[in-house]
Amino acid sequence: MASFAIDSHLNSKVAGLFFITCLITGLAIKHYVYGQKLGFTLTETHFQQHLYKGGWVLRWHNIRKIDTLDYTIQGWTTSIPWIGVEIKDYQAFISTISPKVITQILLHQRSLLYLGLKQHGRQHELEDHIINDKPFFYSDGSCVKGLKAMLANRMMIQKELWGYDLFIAESDVLTSKEEFVGMARRYLAASHSDASI
Structure with missing residues (x-):
């Protein structure tokens, strides 16, 4: 027993x-x-990030600039491991993204929201911006709600804080952020001049 x-x-x-x-x-x-991060595609017409859950696409003519990010606080400036993309038209970008990718962008970039608010002494506003689902109106007067509105509102506050709307973590690219930015800028310049790379 x-x-x-x-x-x-x-x-x-x-x-x-x-x-x-x-x-x-x-x-x-x-x-x-x-x-897993599946990478990026840069062609003569567009710039695209591939993720397991989907991805996003930006046409070069919808990008104003791409650069590395610097964080400044109390007079000190340091480089941080992010790349910023300034977008001209939110509607063309947001209308093509799936809800899963929007959620991933919102979660992945929330640390930047906090840092941006902190460098401007506005940390107390974090709760107002972390889940801001107020309806967002595009320049043509059309309105989006829900996740798309949350992404558009987040892009607006990030633009105010950093000067960029969308961000890419350096860990998502296979090269250094400086090399990646240099390559993306060559494609951006060629698309604006109608030259080939």
Whole structure:
């Protein structure tokens, strides 16, 4: 009887260990598959980020400038691992993005929102901007609500804080941010001059 109790106790420990191992393996696989960054495409006509859940596309004629970001506080300036993209027309950009990608952008770039507010001494405004789903009106008078409005409102405050609307983390690019910005600027300049790269 005692050996049956020991075997039963041992079997439950082995079963529990097996379950935990399967759970950890499943979570690791999910993180790898869903978390991977699939890269960028730069062509003569557009600039595109590919993510597992979708991506976003910007035509070069809808980009005003691309540059690295600097963080300034109390008179000190330091480079941070982000690239900023200034967009001319939100509607052309936002109308093509899926809700999953919008959610990913909002979550991924919230640290920049906090840093931007902090460098302007406006940290107390964070809650007002983190989930701002007020209807957003495009320049043609049309209105968006929900996630698209949240993205447009976030882009507006980021533009006010940083001078850019959309951001790319340096960890998302395969080269240094300076090299990536240099390459993107060559495509941007060629698209505005109708030259080829």
